[in-house]
Amino acid sequence: MGILTDASLNQRNHLGRNFLKHNRKICALFYLAGAVWFCCLGHSQFNHATYLSENALSPGLVYSEIKVESARIAQNYLDELNREREVYRSGIPYNWIMAKMQQIGLEVYTHNFTLHYPLGSGREFHGENIYGILRAPRIGSTEGIVFSAPYRPPESVHPDITASVPLLLAFAEFTRRKNYWAKDLIFLVTDREQLGMHAWLEAYYKGDLEDASALDAGNLKGRAGALQAALNLEIQDFDAEYLNVKIEGLNGQLPNLDMFNLIQRIAARELPVREPCGYKQTSPRKRAKNKNAVLENVKAMLSMLLSQANGVPTGNHGLFHRYRVEALTLEAVKKPKSDYQSRGAAVLPLLKVIEGVSRSLNNLLERFHQSYFFYILVSNDRFVSIGDFIPCLLLMAGPLFIKAFFLWLGLNVEDPEMEKCDEDEKQAESSQTELKPIVKKELDLQYSKVLRIFLIAHLIGFLASVMPENRGLNEVFATLGLSSNQFITGLAVVFSIVALLAPHIVELNYDGVELLHIVTLLELASVLVVVGLLNFALGFLLSIVIAPAAILVDRNHNASIKCLNRFYVILLHPLIVSYGVVLILTLNAFPELGLLAVAQRAIGATMDALTYSVVDSIIYGNWVYNAVTIAFLSNWMMLWRVVCYTKTEEGRPKLKTS
Incomplete structure (x- = not known):
């Protein structure tokens, strides 16, 4: 019975509440650390001069014949x-x-x-x-x-x-x-x-x-x-x-x-x-x-990452x-x-x-085999090796793991508003000789419903990946007189609408949504790290855009903040992100055009980009399209379900004693 009266339990509970209270600051600290680390790589003290590791390559450096x-x-x-x-x-x-x-x-x-x-x-x-x-x-x-x-x-x-x-x-x-x-x-x-x-x-x-x-x-x-x-x-x-x-x-x-x-x-x-x-x-x-040498070096590194990210x-x-x-x-x-x-x-x-x-x-x-296969060129005679730049990705994706841990911790500690009651209980316990049981939270995590949403989201992502290759669908759209661009764009719009509606088929309570949020963050962080190991440029650039979701998305806010969270998640939709990237590139390529003309041109360019990504996936084996649809679209659907939770679905379970 000694464990029931262990004071360290209340201390850990208090520590957990403090972590939860400052979780945004901790996540933001990791995110900023990753950005600062990357910028520091542009300084000569943090990168290396190029050299020939293989002595057998020397004959070409002698007299030419x-x-x-x-x-x-x-x-x-x-x-x-x-x-x-x-x-x-x-x-x-x-x-x-x-x-x-x-x-x-x-x-x-x-x-x-x-x-x-x-x-x-x-x-x-x-x-x-x-x-x-x-x-x-x-x-x-x-x-x-x-x-x-x-x-x-x-x-x-x-x-x-x-x-x-x-x-x-x-x-x-x-x-x-x-x-x-x-x-x-x-x-x-x-x-x-x-x-x-x-x-x-x-x-x-x-x-x-x-x-x-x-x-x-x-x-x-x-x-x-x-x-x-x-x-x-x-x-x-x-x-x-x-x-x-x-x-x-x-x-x-x-x-x-x-x-x-x-x-x-x-x-x-x-x-x-x-x-x-x-x-x-x-x-x-x-x-x-x-x-400025450092600024130019950072621009050169970002330019190289942008060229690598699309996988073309x-x-x-x-x-x-x-x-x-x-x-x-x-x-x-x-x-x-x-x-x-x-x-x-x-x-x-x-x-x-x-x-x-x-x-x-x-x-x-x-x-x-002697030199590097994973590197970033800072300039023509300086580079950054994988051991120096991979921590940037880990620090950027770290907030997703940290936020998932804090959410799980929040399921196992008492509510912040119960803190005052805890102090009263401590005083009462000190004045009584009788042992009192600790307070535990009754959790209803709804594992089956969360698994159902998880499978639905990934099934839709898988269908979005393989449907463009379907010969029958292509022939149907061809008989209707639609081009390949219109066919691919139409499928993208249909799957985007389905992604908005499908997760709401299954109702969840507070703890179920919390568990779904944890699963989403863990999978998203794991995918970013794995993608970064295969294509660092893609993983790093995606983490710059996605990692703030761990910092900003939170359901414990007023109505206006919730609307902002939903708007932010909508901006993270792969189709919206693709259009945003193309819009920026179009603005740089055609600065003389008006904003409306650039926006219209960007729509056509986005349609072309979607079609080319599908064709590259089928013919050349470029896996960017498959990764976006199977992994990131699926995770976006689950994150959308999290931010759309309302208290009218089901209230938070009450506390019970045991």
Whole structure:
């Protein structure tokens, strides 16, 4: 019976009430700590200088062997290709490219693929890639390196990168005359941008395996060794102003940091000062001087996270990462104005950069493993490792775990208004010799009803994820004359309405809603951490938006505060968040337009973004759409049920003695 009169029970009860009283301050403290931590990473004391971890990459940093003769060959190839482009306005001059590869001495193959468009009436798109293989003269075909260039016909809406193919062929001609290659070299020209690269990789790794996906990747007639690395070229002109290095891959994956550092060091040696090279490089004329270094570093980190968050590759290189092949894209941006005398000024430096990269990769005896795979670039020569930036995510998601703990604690302590009664009871107990039982709260957590809401929410999220792929629904909407954008947007609106109404099917009392709130916070925090480990950018940016829900959403407020909470939760709806992001991007892209015009344009852009996210999910395996619908939409529904609780449903259970 001693435990019934233990004074520490009342002390813990009092301590629990104090925690509950200051739970918002504690959650806000963790949230601000995460934001401050991230900002501190922009200071040089909290980040690191880049370096080459793999000594085997050093050969590319020595004297270059490529001469001006190769630059003249590249320029001649470009002139010939421009004449061919006048004939092939909407296609690829296959015969010309194949003839040049055969003339160089490569094993030349073509690769056909077909895309059965997963939305709408199921149109088919056909494409054909061309690739040549230079077999390693010093060893069997055990390993390979890919050099690729996408071909864009004159009618393409993308920036012109015609010079990529001539540069690729000129480098292939140089490699054919050397005998020190220990790896097979693959020179690939892809059709239809990333789709062609995706189809080629699927065929290279899966071969004759049957696949029920929308993409019929076909088969490859010729293969090389196991791919070790890849370099993708996007050369806008041979008179380049600067080089931009693209590293973001599918689902936010990045190449090994050594790959990026190698490009930086070789480019710094081979390129003139007037042609800088770097990540998200811009024109020297657009760079302001005397800026705050820390502020600029934080902006650079946020810019990189924004590029990673959507999970869309910034170039063809991004599709290699899923196969554990380190790859990046080298983009040469042409000058706004150029004259005939400077025509082809950047050809030889570009060829030297490619040669240096290829010789370094040729010397590798094993896959990249020494340097980082998870990092944030602060600048071209400084970075932040995963051990330094992952605490930001944990501190941002921490308030969700903390709030869930405080809510559970609140279920097991007496109400704040009972504190005065407790003091009276203590005085009475001190004046009496008779033992009195402690007061316990009768809980009715309604586990079955909470589980029912949990299952309903996740079922709706799962249906929202898989319904756009349904062939029957697509055909029905196609017969009605609706486009894919209208079909996807219509489904999103329908599921949004269902998400608003479905959780109210099940009635809950006070403790049941409290338990649902705890479950929602725990799952949401766990999802943020897991997503952050897979794609830190997405997890971190979502935590910035979602974590305040743990601080602000509280049902113990007056009517006006409750309305504000509901309004805030509505703003957290995935569809509203998507529109808000697109609206901000549209404002930045079209500052000259009025607010109404920007809002209307943002609606159309949001419809396109939803459609593209579904297509990327089906074809490429981008899991951002699936994560948002299955995890975040489901949790939003449960959080919406929490903030919509009213006392008219059922009052809080009374206290009883035992």
